[in-house]
Amino acid sequence: MAAHDAWALVCRLFAGGTPVLRATLPPREASVLSTLGKAVKTTVVDQSFVLCPHCQQHRAQVWGDGRGGRMCRCPDCGPVTVEAADGAALALDEDWLRQKLRLALGIESRDGIDDLGGGVWRLGDSRRSPVLLARNLTRVLHEPALLERVRVRVAGGEIRLITPRSSAARGSPFSAGVEWLVLEERFTFYGGAITFIPSGPSAAPAVIDPTAPVNGPFSANFRWATLPNISDTPIQFTQGQAKVFEALWSFKGEATTADRIMQRAGQKSDKPSDLFKIKAKDKGKPEPAAQHAAYGALVITQQRAGLYSMPCAAVALA
């Protein structure tokens, strides 16, 4: 897990864009610093304010104690001695990050990195696609001109945009022509190098078609039926109609009384066909007509005995 934690720290430092006080690092992050080597540099932040070394809850102003030492005045702890180390901070070597990302994406080293300003860099071209690194996705979303500027240079090439994870977007917030690579997810850090994780076919989310026939001609929730003799496209049912079909399905093709079917379906009507009647106001509308036709094609009624069955439920079991 050390490599994972190390990469998480790199991403956090890049997203923040400012040094963090070493004293504020959680132990988990502090423990991976040695793994990161040159990627994280020690620096010193403005020492006129420090995080109170005693409670680590308040930022407090630093004063000379008149004897060559320093102290801060914490609102909770009062005067606390400040050691020189308390201002020690860590900063990401962002040039290291940009160079390693270039290597990960196979960007030719002869074209340089362009600083586009405001935390956006053009890392170069990877397989004829311009690659941008941005500290903040929102900034790019609010300034589409940035992408346009890059797009003009390489006609037709898809832009690859790397940014830290963003609460502003899930999936891809861009239309065609921009591939968004989430820094935390599409790259890893191991053995001093950054590796790109290409999205293989297995990484693509399975496309689930809610209308797909799963139970005989019916969809998983019985709200749709695929009946090519009646309609070229799946027929959609009302909630009540779907409940009736689901109840009929559960009787596995056996003839059953209307009472039992309607009880199982949880519907108030007397018999299954009641829910499929075409109301006067719906005359001529295609949906009620298709629902009515579907019922007629799937359900067998023994009028005299008052029994209903749905043969496709028996066939599907065989």
Ligand SMILES: [Zn+2]
């Ligand atoms: Zn304190």
